[in-house]
Amino acid sequence: MSGSPKRRHRRDGPRRIGRFGASVAGIFVAAALAVAAAQEPKTGELVRLTRDGHFKQRPAWSPDGKQLVFARHRGATIFLFVVAADGSSERRLTNRTDPEYDAVFDPEGGAIALAVDKTSPNQGDIDIHTGKSDGSDLKPLVVSEGKLSHEEWPAWSPDGKQLAFTSTRDGNQELYVCRRDGSERKRLTSDPAHDAHPCWSPDGKSVVFATGRWGNLELASVEVESLKITRLTESRGLDDYPAFSPDGKKLAFVSNRDGNLEIYVADADGANPRNATRHEAIDNFPAWTPDGRLTFVSNRDEGFDVYVKSKVD
Amino acid sequence: MLNVGKQRARTCGGVSRRELLRVGALAPLGLTLADLLRLPSAQGADRSAAGKSPARSVIFLWLWGGPSHLDTFDMKPKAPVEYRGPFAPVPTNVPGIEICELLPGLARRADKYAIIRSLNCASNDHGVAGTIGLTGSDTGAISLSGQVLPGQVKPAHGSIVSRVEGFEPGTPKFITMGGRLHQGKRAISGEGGGTVGSLHDPFRLDYDVEQGVKIPDITLVDGQTPDGLSSRRALLESLDRLAARFDRSATAGRLDQFYAQAFSLLTSTQARKMFDLDAESDALRRRYGRFRFGQCCLLARRLVEAGARFVQVNWSSHVEPVEDTGDGGWDMHDRNFQQMQDRHCWMLDQSLCALLDDLSERGLLGETIVVAVGEFGRTPKINDKAGRDHWQQCYSGLVAGGGIRGGQVIGSSDRRAEFPASRAVTPADLFRTVHDRMGIGTTSLTASGIAPQGEVIEELT
Numbered sequence: 001m002s003g004s005p006k007r008r009h010r011r012d013g014p015r016r017i018g019r020f021g022a023s024v025a026g027i028f029v030a031a032a033l034a035v036a037a038a039q040e041p042k043t044g045e046l047v048r049l050t051r052d053g054h055f056k057q058r059p060a061w062s063p064d065g066k067q068l069v070f071a072r073h074r075g076a077t078i079f080l081f082v083v084a085a086d087g088s089s090e091r092r093l094t095n096r097t098d099p100e101y102d103a104v105f106d107p108e109g110g111a112i113a114l115a116v117d118k119t120s121p122n123q124g125d126i127d128i129h130t131g132k133s134d135g136s137d138l139k140p141l142v143v144s145e146g147k148l149s150h151e152e153w154p155a156w157s158p159d160g161k162q163l164a165f166t167s168t169r170d171g172n173q174e175l176y177v178c179r180r181d182g183s184e185r186k187r188l189t190s191d192p193a194h195d196a197h198p199c200w201s202p203d204g205k206s207v208v209f210a211t212g213r214w215g216n217l218e219l220a221s222v223e224v225e226s227l228k229i230t231r232l233t234e235s236r237g238l239d240d241y242p243a244f245s246p247d248g249k250k251l252a253f254v255s256n257r258d259g260n261l262e263i264y265v266a267d268a269d270g271a272n273p274r275n276a277t278r279h280e281a282i283d284n285f286p287a288w289t290p291d292g293r294l295t296f297v298s299n300r301d302e303g304f305d306v307y308v309k310s311k312v313d
Numbered sequence: 314m315l316n317v318g319k320q321r322a323r324t325c326g327g328v329s330r331r332e333l334l335r336v337g338a339l340a341p342l343g344l345t346l347a348d349l350l351r352l353p354s355a356q357g358a359d360r361s362a363a364g365k366s367p368a369r370s371v372i373f374l375w376l377w378g379g380p381s382h383l384d385t386f387d388m389k390p391k392a393p394v395e396y397r398g399p400f401a402p403v404p405t406n407v408p409g410i411e412i413c414e415l416l417p418g419l420a421r422r423a424d425k426y427a428i429i430r431s432l433n434c435a436s437n438d439h440g441v442a443g444t445i446g447l448t449g450s451d452t453g454a455i456s457l458s459g460q461v462l463p464g465q466v467k468p469a470h471g472s473i474v475s476r477v478e479g480f481e482p483g484t485p486k487f488i489t490m491g492g493r494l495h496q497g498k499r500a501i502s503g504e505g506g507g508t509v510g511s512l513h514d515p516f517r518l519d520y521d522v523e524q525g526v527k528i529p530d531i532t533l534v535d536g537q538t539p540d541g542l543s544s545r546r547a548l549l550e551s552l553d554r555l556a557a558r559f560d561r562s563a564t565a566g567r568l569d570q571f572y573a574q575a576f577s578l579l580t581s582t583q584a585r586k587m588f589d590l591d592a593e594s595d596a597l598r599r600r601y602g603r604f605r606f607g608q609c610c611l612l613a614r615r616l617v618e619a620g621a622r623f624v625q626v627n628w629s630s631h632v633e634p635v636e637d638t639g640d641g642g643w644d645m646h647d648r649n650f651q652q653m654q655d656r657h658c659w660m661l662d663q664s665l666c667a668l669l670d671d672l673s674e675r676g677l678l679g680e681t682i683v684v685a686v687g688e689f690g691r692t693p694k695i696n697d698k699a700g701r702d703h704w705q706q707c708y709s710g711l712v713a714g715g716g717i718r719g720g721q722v723i724g725s726s727d728r729r730a731e732f733p734a735s736r737a738v739t740p741a742d743l744f745r746t747v748h749d750r751m752g753i754g755t756t757s758l759t760a761s762g763i764a765p766q767g768e769v770i771e772e773l774t
Contacts (some may be wrong), residue, residue: 053522053603054522055604055656057655073635073641075640076631076635076638076639076640077635077638078635078636098638099635099636099637099638117636119636119637119638123633123636123637123646123647124646124647124648124698124700147697148698149697149698150647150648150698150699168647168697168698168699171697172695172697172699173699191394192393192394192395193394193399194398194399194650194695194699196650196651210399211399212394212398212399212400213394215390215401216399216400216401216414217399217400236401237401237414238399238400238401238414238654240654256414256415256417259417260417261659282659284655299602299603302599302603303522303603303604
């Protein structure tokens with residue numbers, strides 16, 4: 001590989017530029033570094049990634065942090081879009097014409113799972129498909145069987161071998177897991193209340209979710225093996241959309257316990273919740289960049305857009 | 314920004330008047346010029362009741378698709394979990410009244426409005442219940458299957474105001490924001506003048522987050538603009554003369570009035586200012602919400618401020634949610650809780666609170682009735698798709714302003730919100746009350762050829 005053009009260019013480059021050129025280049029490098037430093041998010045700084053203002057839901061990062069996928073509502077459509085880390089280079093994930101949402105990259109970054117909706121006369125028939133991370137080669141993974149049902153909110157296990165999801169296949173919205181090929185489906189919850197929005201614990205042994213079994217929505221975890229349920233939050237408002245930080249030490253979720261929807265960050269067991277957004281606007285759908293920055297959807301400016309907060313205590 | 318729709322409409326014989334300016338009230342009904350000329354003639358306005366009432370205007374927020382009453386204004390936290398759902402009630406600023414936690418702004422303003430928890434109607438079909446909600450009657454309603462119920466379609470609530478007040482060119486009494494109402498691909502009936510004639514159909518506007526204010530039902534020849542239209546008035550007048558045979562009839566005179574109204578709204582500086590939301594501060598526009606319904610509510614306030622008597626804001630044109638390629642209606646047969654939590658409830662909360670506050674701050678709330686209601690409620694028992702289906706037996710509505718006594722609940726439902734437990738009322742009762750507050754009583758109605766429907770809900774006034 002020593003003869004590759006790339007390496008040769010690197011080695012020979014400075015000699016070709018010369019001393020004056022090197023000085024100029026040095027100035028440019030210094031300037032570029034200064035600009036980069038200026039663009040480096042300061043602690044607590046908020047960066048707005050999208051600016052169209054249309055309603056968005058469930059932003060999710062690729063494991064290398066270079067791509068963000070989210071669903072956008074526009075007119076009578078809900079389609080998935082992918083943008084670069086700075087919000088540029090937007091493209092649709094698929095070319096489907098029916099509604100699609102809830103896309104998430106797998107931990108290796110090579111695959112993506114999403115919810116695929118149907119319209120009338122199959123209103124309410126939602127399946128989970130998986131495919132390549134660029135949106136190609138999509139195939140059904142979890143589909144309705146016998147009657148219309150929702151299979152949605154897919155969430156990859158930390159090792160990428162399993163998916164958790166919600167389904168109404170048994171007459172009530174419950175949590176399930178399956179292997180990444182759709183096999184070995186297992187029901188995790190059995191309660192007449194509403195269970196939603198699963199999120200794997202960092203060790204892959206349990207799934208945190210929102211449930212209405214204790215009144216309004218609270219967070220709970222269920223151990224995948226034993227199905228033991230543990231209550232994580234007990235607030236006067238609803239708690240929903242749990243999301244573990246990449247290091248597994250923090251649990252972000254949305255709550256209206258202080259009057260409007262804000263993003264809270266708690267310890268991994270739900271203790272010590274702190275309001276991380278503190279804004280009169282609506283903040284929703286928390287997610288994390290791979291390097292630990294909090295991402296969420298907010299209408300604090302013009303319409304609904306995706307924001308990234310550089311540091312969360 | 315004012316946006317006027319454009320459409321190709323040319324013939325080999327050149328541009329006809331009808332092609333140059335199509336008045337939207339005709340197109341939605343599929344009526345031609347000739348059809349319009351044959352419509353029943355309108356009688357002169359009866360203003361006998363005007364001036365007696367503190368209510369000058371109405372803003373009617375039509376929550377198309379049917380919001381769940383159990384997840385908004387009539388929560389049942391003690392009902393079994395299969396009924397109550399995952400949301401909790403929160404106290405309001407009126408002791409003893411609780412509403413859903415997803416409506417925190419409205420919870421802080423309960424003293425400003427009354428909740429009716431015992432509404433009911435005769436159909437769980439969007440088309441039929443929609444006609445009942447808009448006219449007080451199911452006559453002429455069109456069901457999902459396309460069946461047309463016997464009888465002529467009665468006038469919409471706003472058309473009654475227009476009829477009693479009398480049509481005035483350039484000053485529309487009844488304005489609707491939104492396109493024609495549909496369930497599926499089938500348009501419903503009851504949005505316009507019905508038995509009092511198309512002259513009292515609503516003048517339609519809409520708002521698009523990307524294009525701004527739209528006048529969707531007036532379509533111009535390709536390339537025309539309102540300014541260009543103004544410069545072509547001479548052409549229009551010459552076309553008028555060609556239509557002299559129609560002009561000789563009194564009915565055609567009314568048609569001219571309708572054209573004149575549309576024309577003046579397109580070309581008058583004053584009218585275009587009325588539609589110009591950019592004249593409002595950015596802060597106020599944000600308070601209403603930078604989404605279609607919010608900006609329509611703001612436009613409604615501008616319209617009543619400018620003298621409009623009845624402004625109807627349609628939440629959506631289709632009952633279906635976006636998940637079913639609708640435009641975000643309340644018909645949540647599935648994913649009810651996710652949609653209510655993520656979108657519909659806070660949208661309603663934000664826009665309605667901003668509207669109530671804005672009207673109040675401008676001294677308009679005392680003379681403007683605000684109504685927010687859909688065509689029915691939703692099944693108290695949650696279905697097997699995390700949704701709620703149609704339920705016409707009992708549902709809720711909100712009424713504020715214009716002399717309506719706030720801080721109270723009218724009627725009640727049973728323990729599962731399935732049926733009225735007390736003081737059952739109908740959409741006809743609700744709008745009989747609204748009209749009564751506007752000074753439109755039995756005398757005015759009958760003098761205008763309109764059979765009164767329903768009974769005034771005295772507790773509201």
